[in-house]
Amino acid sequence: MILEALSNAFGPSGCEDQVCQIVIDAIKDHVDEYRIDHLGNVIAFRKGTANPGFKVMVAAHMDEVGFMITHADESGMLHFVKVGGIDDRTLPAKVVRIGAKRMPGVLVSKPVHLTLRNERNKVIPSDQLVIDVGATSRAEAEKLFTKGEYAVFDTAFEEWGELVKGKAFDDRVGCAVLVELVARGPYPFDFYPVFTTMEEVGLRGARVAGYSVMPDAAFVLEGTICDDGPKDKDLSPTTEVGKGPAISVMDRSVIADRRLVRLALETAEAEGIPYQFKQPGKGGTDAGAIHLAQTGVPTVPISVPSRYIHSPVSVLGKSDFDNTVRLMVSTLQRLTPDVVAERD
Amino acid sequence: MKETIRKLVETFGPSGYEHQVSALIKQEIADLADEVRTDTLGNLIALKKGDGTGKKIMLSAHMDEIGVIVSYVDEKGFLRINPIGGVRTLYEVMGRVLFEDGTVGVIGVEKLDKPDQIPPMDKLYVDVGATSRQDCPVKLGDVGCFWQPMVEVGDYLTAKAMDDRIGCAVLVQAMRDLESTPHDVYFVFSTQEEVGLRGAMTSAYGIKPDLGVAVDVTLSGDTPEPVVKMATALGKGPAIKVKDGGMLATPWVKDWMVKTAEANDIPYQLEVLVGGTTDARAIQTTQAGIPTGCLSIPCRYVHSPSETVGYQDVLNGVRLMVAMLSGPVEM
Numbered sequence: 001m002i003l004e005a006l007s008n009a010f011g012p013s014g015c016e017d018q019v020c021q022i023v024i025d026a027i028k029d030h031v032d033e034y035r036i037d038h039l040g041n042v043i044a045f046r047k048g049t050a051n052p053g054f055k056v057m058v059a060a061h062m063d064e065v066g067f068m069i070t071h072a073d074e075s076g077m078l079h080f081v082k083v084g085g086i087d088d089r090t091l092p093a094k095v096v097r098i099g100a101k102r103m104p105g106v107l108v109s110k111p112v113h114l115t116l117r118n119e120r121n122k123v124i125p126s127d128q129l130v131i132d133v134g135a136t137s138r139a140e141a142e143k144l145f146t147k148g149e150y151a152v153f154d155t156a157f158e159e160w161g162e163l164v165k166g167k168a169f170d171d172r173v174g175c176a177v178l179v180e181l182v183a184r185g186p187y188p189f190d191f192y193p194v195f196t197t198m199e200e201v202g203l204r205g206a207r208v209a210g211y212s213v214m215p216d217a218a219f220v221l222e223g224t225i226c227d228d229g230p231k232d233k234d235l236s237p238t239t240e241v242g243k244g245p246a247i248s249v250m251d252r253s254v255i256a257d258r259r260l261v262r263l264a265l266e267t268a269e270a271e272g273i274p275y276q277f278k279q280p281g282k283g284g285t286d287a288g289a290i291h292l293a294q295t296g297v298p299t300v301p302i303s304v305p306s307r308y309i310h311s312p313v314s315v316l317g318k319s320d321f322d323n324t325v326r327l328m329v330s331t332l333q334r335l336t337p338d339v340v341a342e343r344d
Numbered sequence: 345m346k347e348t349i350r351k352l353v354e355t356f357g358p359s360g361y362e363h364q365v366s367a368l369i370k371q372e373i374a375d376l377a378d379e380v381r382t383d384t385l386g387n388l389i390a391l392k393k394g395d396g397t398g399k400k401i402m403l404s405a406h407m408d409e410i411g412v413i414v415s416y417v418d419e420k421g422f423l424r425i426n427p428i429g430g431v432r433t434l435y436e437v438m439g440r441v442l443f444e445d446g447t448v449g450v451i452g453v454e455k456l457d458k459p460d461q462i463p464p465m466d467k468l469y470v471d472v473g474a475t476s477r478q479d480c481p482v483k484l485g486d487v488g489c490f491w492q493p494m495v496e497v498g499d500y501l502t503a504k505a506m507d508d509r510i511g512c513a514v515l516v517q518a519m520r521d522l523e524s525t526p527h528d529v530y531f532v533f534s535t536q537e538e539v540g541l542r543g544a545m546t547s548a549y550g551i552k553p554d555l556g557v558a559v560d561v562t563l564s565g566d567t568p569e570p571v572v573k574m575a576t577a578l579g580k581g582p583a584i585k586v587k588d589g590g591m592l593a594t595p596w597v598k599d600w601m602v603k604t605a606e607a608n609d610i611p612y613q614l615e616v617l618v619g620g621t622t623d624a625r626a627i628q629t630t631q632a633g634i635p636t637g638c639l640s641i642p643c644r645y646v647h648s649p650s651e652t653v654g655y656q657d658v659l660n661g662v663r664l665m666v667a668m669l670s671g672p673v674e675m
Contacts, residue, residue, distance in 0.1 A: 235466075236416030236424060236484075249485040250413055250428070255360030255536060277484050280413040281426030296384035296546030343363075343382050 002026055003176040003321070004157040007166035010097065012066030012083045012150045013201045016040055019062040023175060023195050027182045031193070041209040042195040050188035054337045057192040057215035057297075058181060058328070059206060059286050060174030060222070061199035064167065065310050067151040069098060069131070072142055076135030078105065080126075080151065084200030088126045090311040096131060099149035105131040153312040162318055163241070169306040169314035171199065173321065174221035177304065180325045187332045189216075199286050203253070206286035210293030217260060217298045217340050219328065220287040223314065224248075224278055224303030236279050239305035241317040244274030245324040248301040250281060253288025257298035263339055264302065267331045273323050278303060298340045302328065345517050345659070348372065349501060350494045352509035352516075356444055358411025358428045359539045361487045362386055364444075365407040369512060369533050376519040377531070387547040388533040392519060398526030399673055402553035402634075403518075403665070404544050404623040405511030405560065406537035409504065410647055411489040412441060412470075414482055421474025423449065423482055426465065429538030433463050435648035441470050442491035447481050448472070449488070492649040499655055500578060506651035508537065510641050510658060511559035518665040525669045534623055544623035548630040555597065555635050555673060556627035559665070561653065562588075562615050562640035572618055576642040578654035581611030582661035585638035590621025591628055596675075597637035601668065608667045610660050615640050635675070639665060 002022075011019040023042055024034065034044035042062075048054070065084035072078050078098070092109035107129050112120070131151070135141035157166035166172075175195055182193050192213050197205035210218070228240035239246040247264050248256050268275040278301075291299035304324050307315040357365035366388045370380060377390035388407070410429035417423055425441075441449045449472035453463045470488070474480035482488075494503035515531050522529075530551050535543035537560075548556065562583050565574030576583050584601045585593045605612040617640075628636035641661055644652040 235418075250360065255539065255542075279415045279426075280485055281415060281428075291385070292542055292545050294546070295550035298384060340384075343384075343386050 002179050003164065003173060004166070006172035006175050007157045007168055010102065010152055011062055011064055011168070012152055013063040013198045015150045016062040016197045019172070019175065020195065023062065023179065026179045027193065030182045030185060037208065037212065039205045039208050040197040041205045043209060043213060044182070044193045046182070046185050046191045048189040048191060049186050051337055052190065054189040055192060055213065055215040056187070056189045056332070056335060057194055057210070057213050057218040057290065058178055059194040059196055059209065059218065059220050059290060060178045061171045061196045061205065061286055062175055063197055063200050064152060064170070064172070065200050067096065069145055069147065069149050069151065071147060072135065072138045073130070074138050076137050076141040077108070077130035078133060078141060078145065079130055082126055083150065085310055086126070087310060089123050091126060091129055092124060094312050095154040096151040097154045098131070098133070098151040099145055103133060103144055104154065105133040105151065108132050155312050163315050164318060165313060165315045167312060167314065169223040169316055170309040171223050173223040173304045173306060173316060177221050177321065177324050177328065181328055181332070184329050189335060196286055203286050203289035207289040210290035210297060214294050215297055216337065217335065218287070218290045220285050220290065220299065220301040222285050222301055222303040223306035223309060223316065225283050225309060226305035226307045238279040238282050239276055239303070241305050241307065242319060243276040244320060245327045246276050246278040246303045246305055248278045248303065251278070251283050251285065251301065252281065253284030254291050254299060254301065256300040257340070259339055260298055260300040263334060264300065264327065264331050267334055268327055271326065271330050273327045273330070275327060345513065348516055349510065349513045352513050353494050353503040353505045356442055356489055357407055357409055357505070358487050358489050359408040359536045361444065362407040362535045365509070365512070366533065369407070369516060372516050373519055383547055383550060385543045385546050386535040387543045389547060389551070390519070390531040392522065392525065392529045392531065394525050394527040394529065398528065399554040399675070400530070401527045401669070402530045402532055402548060402551050402556045402627060403515055404532040404534050404556065404558045404627060405515050406508045406534045406543065406623055407512060408535055408538050409489055409507065410538050411487055414484050414486045417477050417480050417482065417484060419477055421476050421480040423470040423472065425468060425470055428487065430647050432647055433465055433468060436490060437463060437468065439649050440491040441488040443482055443486055443488045445481065448491060490649040497652065500652050501655055502650050502652045504649045504651065506643055506653050507561045507646055510561060510653055514559050514641070514658060514661045514665060517662045518669070521662060521666045522669055526672055527669060529669055537623055541623055541626040544626035545630065548627040548634065552631055553634055554675065556624065557636065558622045558624035558627065558638045559661070560622040560638065560640055561643035561646060561651070562617050563646055564642040564644045567644055574617070576613055576615055578642055578644065579656060580613050582657055582664055583613045583615035583640040583642055585615045585617070585624070585640055588617035588621050589619040591625040593624070593637045594628065594635040597635050600673065601637055601639065601664070604667050605664050608663065610664045610667065612664065
């Protein structure tokens, strides 16, 4: 499963090179050409079997949330800033890997024996946390890292029966789905698979990739918020594991193109593929940047529900992965220029 | 003009779902434009051609209004909602929501932790008279707007969606009143302003005008203890924007608007708005940058179901717009 290699790869925003290499190795025999643009986006192209000039972009982002080391203090502890949105509650006592050498370190945490009762109810802000790499002085620590090096959570991919667990499923699962889509091409249009950079810090790669490709329609593949655990009243989960790909109608970044939403729904119904709606209004994706490229692009996000994203560990269902691939392949095979020719 | 305004404000059209407003405007301007088209994001773009001696001018008023999207239907048929645009729960509780198919619901609120608290969005629900999830006429992902019919209050007009159907009405009326212009004027009825000026971004990119002017509402500082201290007041004329939270109006465009108002004896006020912004920001920063200004209609109770404007300000806004378009522009 390519998701394993992608999940284990080191790739915080702005440092996606390792993910980029895995992606290129996986797609290069199935595309006519590919290039890496100035922001590090991988932009590939496969000529279509029909409708020449009708351009469809499918995007997934390669970057994950992580940390950047800012300096060492006198006691040899490393200070850092967060790269992307990480919940401070998830940080203490987690192991990270730092820089090119993948040096291990641990985010410090006071043992429960020593914490005062009121401390246990408080979240420690990330700017008060440091990383312990075993150094005992600033000089010793500075031999181990360079300022500006990145760190990511140290979480190994594992199969858990029907589920898989790993880090960075947001959005390595999107990358894995997109690699599958490339392998199952060609499609009846000019296909632009795009693996973007720096999504977690503001959709930056997608902004320039959308501008340069300027497609006639776009899909964004994501590993999205999933909160299907117990709730104290009858309220909606954002998405649920096992119920199929999640189709977005609206999130903070985009109001999805209704024609593409309809195409995905009709395809799912016709092919008997399970699907769910992502709860409207939550989260944002590369679609927010792509749909505003130049004179505008009809765009819809489609996601694999992934529990615990933006934390050291994420969990998703294999069947959701397979059904997302099925839904996307079938939807793309039905996508013709007249679907987006006129607004209704 | 009041009938046009009434039709516009009473039409359903939250961000991304402006098609009913677009269809209405298309009808109203059918004989007034040389070309009409709808772009990828749903912007309605009408071109009125000049005599070839003028500039390419883009005017923009947004068709969308704030609203809600259904995030969940519970077992008893009550809806949970998420906001579209800058919704303030204080202004909406016990009001009504209108859905695209005509269904109307009441916005209820759960028991609050403290009786004087402003309810958070997740304490609100919508009651459409359903008794179960199965018989509920509204589904997850359906979109609604807040509902009130327009009423006349003294010299004022009060309705939902004055922000920014009143701008749409000013542009429609300007198209009617404009006898001749040297300029190629693109009247853009834009989409998705309330969620981030999205329609104006892509339409401005496509038109690439020489000059842009947005028409939108602004706040009014003339009520008891107003939310924002501001010099604007209802009845003192349309406001010419100097600055808002997202844009500094291009100085010469602002000056040109002021001179035009003075030359034609049209009352006006200057506007410095602390927060918020308009389509003008998106036009100004598209491509390599466009000189841009904004004509504002002062409005009380913005982003509530009772947005209130002065009718004379609207009429004078139309006069100012027509005067601006009727003569040459020195750039």
